[in-house]
Amino acid sequence: MPDAIVIRNVSKAYPIDQGLKQLFRRTQRRPALEDVSLTMRAGECYGVLGLNGAGKTTLLKIISTLLVPDSGTVHVLGYDIAKQSAQVRRRIGICSSDERAYYMRLSAWDNMKFFGKLQGLSNAVLRKRIAELGEWLGLSDRLHSTVRSYSTGMKQRLALMRAMLADPPVLLLDEPTKALDPIAAVQFRQSVRDRLVVAERKTVILATNQLDEAWSMCDRMAILHEHRVSAVGTPLEIEAKAPAGTREQPLFGYFRSVAGGL
Numbered sequence: 001m002p003d004a005i006v007i008r009n010v011s012k013a014y015p016i017d018q019g020l021k022q023l024f025r026r027t028q029r030r031p032a033l034e035d036v037s038l039t040m041r042a043g044e045c046y047g048v049l050g051l052n053g054a055g056k057t058t059l060l061k062i063i064s065t066l067l068v069p070d071s072g073t074v075h076v077l078g079y080d081i082a083k084q085s086a087q088v089r090r091r092i093g094i095c096s097s098d099e100r101a102y103y104m105r106l107s108a109w110d111n112m113k114f115f116g117k118l119q120g121l122s123n124a125v126l127r128k129r130i131a132e133l134g135e136w137l138g139l140s141d142r143l144h145s146t147v148r149s150y151s152t153g154m155k156q157r158l159a160l161m162r163a164m165l166a167d168p169p170v171l172l173l174d175e176p177t178k179a180l181d182p183i184a185a186v187q188f189r190q191s192v193r194d195r196l197v198v199a200e201r202k203t204v205i206l207a208t209n210q211l212d213e214a215w216s217m218c219d220r221m222a223i224l225h226e227h228r229v230s231a232v233g234t235p236l237e238i239e240a241k242a243p244a245g246t247r248e249q250p251l252f253g254y255f256r257s258v259a260g261g262l
Contacts, residue, residue, distance in 0.1 A: 002041070002042050003039050003040070003041055003042065004040050004041060004042040004043075004076070004077055004169075004170060004203040005038075005039070005040040005046075005063060005074070005075070005076050005077075005170070005203070005205070006039050006040075006073075006074070006075045007036060007037055007038045007039070007040075007059075007063075007072070007073075007074050008037050008072055008073050008074075009035050009036075009037055009071065009072040009073070010033055010035070010036045010037070010059075010062060010069045010071070010072035010073070010074060011031070011033055011034050011035055011036070011069060011070050011071045011072055012031075012032045012033045012055075012058055012062065012067065012069050012070050013029035013030060013031045013032060013070060014029060014030050014032055015028070015029055015030075016028040016029060016030050031227045032055045032058040032227060033055040033058055033059060033062075033069070033224075033227050033228075034227045034228050035072075035228065036055070036059065036072070036224075036227075036228065036229055037072075037229070038222055038229065038232070040203060040205060041203070041219075041220075042169075042201070042203050043197070043201040043202070043203060044197070044203060044204075044219040044220060045192075045193065045197045045204040045205075045206060045217050045218045045219050046203070046204070046205050046206070046218060046219065046220055046221065046222075047206045047207075047208060047214035047217065047218035047220070047221030047222070048060070048205065048206065048207045048208075048221070048222055048224060049208060049209065049211070049214050049221055049222070049223045049224065050207075050209060050223065050224035050225065051209055051225075052209065054224040054225060054226070054227065055224050055227045056174070056175075056207035056208075056209075056224060057174055057175075057207060059207070059224075060094075060172050060174050060205065060207050062074060062081065063076060063081065063092070063172060063205065064088075064089070064092055064094055064172055065081050065085040065088050065089055068081075068082060076088045076091060076092065076170060077091055077169065077170065079091070090119075090166070090168075091168050091169055091170055092168050092170045092171070092172060093162075093163030093164055093165075093166065093168040093170070093171045093172070094163055094171075094172045094174070095159045095160050095162070095163040095171065095172065095173050095174070095176050096159065096173075096174040096175070096176065097156065097159070097174070097175055097176055097177070097178040097179050098159075101159070101162075102147045102155070102158070103147070104146065104147050104148035105146055105147075105148060106146065106147065107143065107144045107145060107146055107147070108139065108142065108143045108144070108145065108146075108147055108150070108158055108161075109130060109143045109144050111147060111158070111162075112126070112130050112143075112158075112161060112162060112165060113126055113130070115162050115165060116129070116130075116165045116166070119165060119166045121165065121166060126165070129164075129165050129166075129167070130143065130161070130165075133161045133164055133165070134161070136191075136195065137157040137158075137160065137161055137191070138157065139154065139157055139158065139161065142154065152179050152180060152184075153180055153181070153184035153187075153188075156176060156177070156179070156180055156184070156188060157188070159176070160176070160188075160191075160192070164196075168202075169202055169203060170202065170203045170204075170205070171192075171196060171202055171203070171204045171205070172205050172207075173192070173204060173205065173206045173207065173208075174207045175207060175208055175209070176188060176192075176206075177189065177208075177210070177213060185213070189213060189216055189217050192204060192217065193216070193217050197217075197219075204217075206218060214235065215235045218235065219234065220232070220233060220234050221233070221234075221235065221238060223238065
């Protein structure tokens with residue numbers, strides 16, 4: 001398969017808040033990513049695993065052009081995120097667990113129409129896409145209800161609908177099941193895996209700290225530990241590298257052992 005996303009030697013650091021005494025001194029910076037290089041193939045689900053603060057969200061924001069790296073390069077479908085950001089944005093969709101990304105007093109239909117217009121979609125295309133996605137995601141009978149009346153699971157499916165409105169070839173998922181109950185989380189993962197990855201061959205990048213989620217969805221994955229890449233491979237390859245005596249631990253303890261032991 002051809003490469004969809006190529007990340008080379010990317011580093012990013014954020015300024016640390018300082019008091020008045022340090023105002024005129026050199027600004028201190030906290031690293032978020034350090035010399036990260038990854039290659040994500042077209043048509044695969046690629047997992048980015050890491051504990052909170054490992055740099056997962058920063059990496060997705062850089063891929064989506066929301067952040068510019070301090071150093072290194074990123075190409076999405078051949079386009080440079082720094083020099084050709086408009087072309088990149090037209091080819092990606094972003095889905096997160098942030099419920100504040102909607103107009104709660106408007107209907108789901110009106111929200112989708114608004115976001116679709118921002119992406120340059122015509123009324124005819126929008127009507128077709130909203131209807132198709134609503135049927136797939138099980139929201140058809142609630143599209144004209146206000147978003148504030150939606151459950152958490154429905155809002156997450158709506159987030160996926162918004163990300164898919166323009167039918168982008170690349171989809172970025174930032175901890176999409178964080179606020180879902182176990183049954184809703186499994187249903188969400190199956191929907192993404194079965195339709196978007198297997199049937200439509202889209203490139204899906206999943207940022208998560210849940211091993212079971214990555215194992216059930218991803219073809220390959222990278223583990224970020226202390227802002228660097230600790231391991232890359234298929235789920236079975238990653239599992240084979242686990243330190244001795246850790247494979248029977250609960251997932252979180254096992255993940256900590258993998259991240260810190262490679």
